[in-house]
Amino acid sequence: MSRIVIAGGSGFLGQALAAALARDGSEIVLLSRNPARGPQPQVGRPVGWNPTGSAGPWAAELDGADAVVNLAGESIAARRWSAAQKARIRDSRILATRSLTDAMGRMNRPPATLINGSAVGFYGACGDEEVTEQTPAGRDFLADVCVRWEAEATSAAPRATRVVCVRTGLVLDRRNGALPRMLLPFWLGVGGPVGSGRQYWPWIHVGDWVDLVRFAIRTPALDGPVNATSPAPITNREFARALGRALHRPALVSTPGLALKLVLGEMAEALLLTGQRAIPAKGLQHGFTFRFATVDEALQDLFSSPGSPH
Numbered sequence: 270m271s272r273i274v275i276a277g278g279s280g281f282l283g284q285a286l287a288a289a290l291a292r293d294g295s296e297i298v299l300l301s302r303n304p305a306r307g308p309q310p311q312v313g314r315p316v317g318w319n320p321t322g323s324a325g326p327w328a329a330e331l332d333g334a335d336a337v338v339n340l341a342g343e344s345i346a347a348r349r350w351s352a353a354q355k356a357r358i359r360d361s362r363i364l365a366t367r368s369l370t371d372a373m374g375r376m377n378r379p380p381a382t383l384i385n386g387s388a389v390g391f392y393g394a395c396g397d398e399e400v401t402e403q404t405p406a407g408r409d410f411l412a413d414v415c416v417r418w419e420a421e422a423t424s425a426a427p428r429a430t431r432v433v434c435v436r437t438g439l440v441l442d443r444r445n446g447a448l449p450r451m452l453l454p455f456w457l458g459v460g461g462p463v464g465s466g467r468q469y470w471p472w473i474h475v476g477d478w479v480d481l482v483r484f485a486i487r488t489p490a491l492d493g494p495v496n497a498t499s500p501a502p503i504t505n506r507e508f509a510r511a512l513g514r515a516l517h518r519p520a521l522v523s524t525p526g527l528a529l530k531l532v533l534g535e536m537a538e539a540l541l542l543t544g545q546r547a548i549p550a551k552g553l554q555h556g557f558t559f560r561f562a563t564v565d566e567a568l569q570d571l572f573s574s575p576g577s578p579h
Contacts, residue, residue: 272334276300277341281445287312289479320368328372336382336486341365350536362418370425385422387434391415394543401550402494433485438471438498443571455518464526464542466506471498471547474561498547515568
């Protein structure tokens with residue numbers, strides 16, 4: 270039986286991944302700051318950790334593990350970006366990664382693979398340009414966070430450990446993440462694009478995200494950055510229309526970019542009003558197959574399955 274350690278495993282993506290890996294027959298260990306506060310029931314064995322940048326008692330869980338998946342970090346959309354909140358977003362990712370790599374570097378049997386979180390925000394605002402894993406980093410706050418985050422993983426991991434940095438886009442799930450927050454305006458008949466609607470939104474169905482990480486764990490030839498996005502990126506306006514079709518609601522009322530900036534500040538520009546036309550070139554080259562390649566397929570699956578809102 271393989272043993273896989275997930276840092277940040279009590280979160281939305283961590284629990285979805287843990288459930289899939291457990292079905293595969295793996296033993297799952299979850300590193301969590303507050304293991305007692307995780308979702309109940311929780312998939313995996315919770316272990317407390319305090320990622321201060323160095324190894325702790327929890328490090329024994331990594332010794333001989335088949336893979337470590339690092340998803341730990343402050344939510345980028347939890348609250349408005351003050352200077353203090355931006356520091357929390359940056360430091361939480363860097364310190365968590367440094368804690369893991371410090372622990373791995375002290376082991377005789379370091380994990381074979383480190384799957385480290387990252388985001389398509391690595392590329393900054395790219396307009397209509399098609400973005401692959403070869404595209405250089407952007408120059409804004411999120412790009413800087415991603416550059417530092419990935420560097421911490423790739424430069425400090427033991428040479429015996431393969432490192433994959435998963436640059437995740439907008440993960441679509443019916444109950445968790447960003448999608449549920451978008452639904453109310455559509456149910457009220459006032460949904461639609463945000464800002465100009467011309468910005469690309471790189472999205473991925475949660476099932477494909479989970480499958481891509483599983484694929485990365487078991488594919489030794491895959492390393493370095495990997496875009497976790499659909500092969501069919503669309504603009505925000507196209508996304509709004511697709512969501513309207515899935516919900517059988519109109520998608521005609523746009524939200525002005527200025528209003529979003531007034532409410533959300535810098536976060537609105539980075540997360541909503543700009544984007545990346547990101548393509549999962551490396552995953553496709555290595556033979557990964559998406560179950561939900563188009564947004565209509567993804568949304569139909571999410572809203573037509575049992576328990577959907579309509």
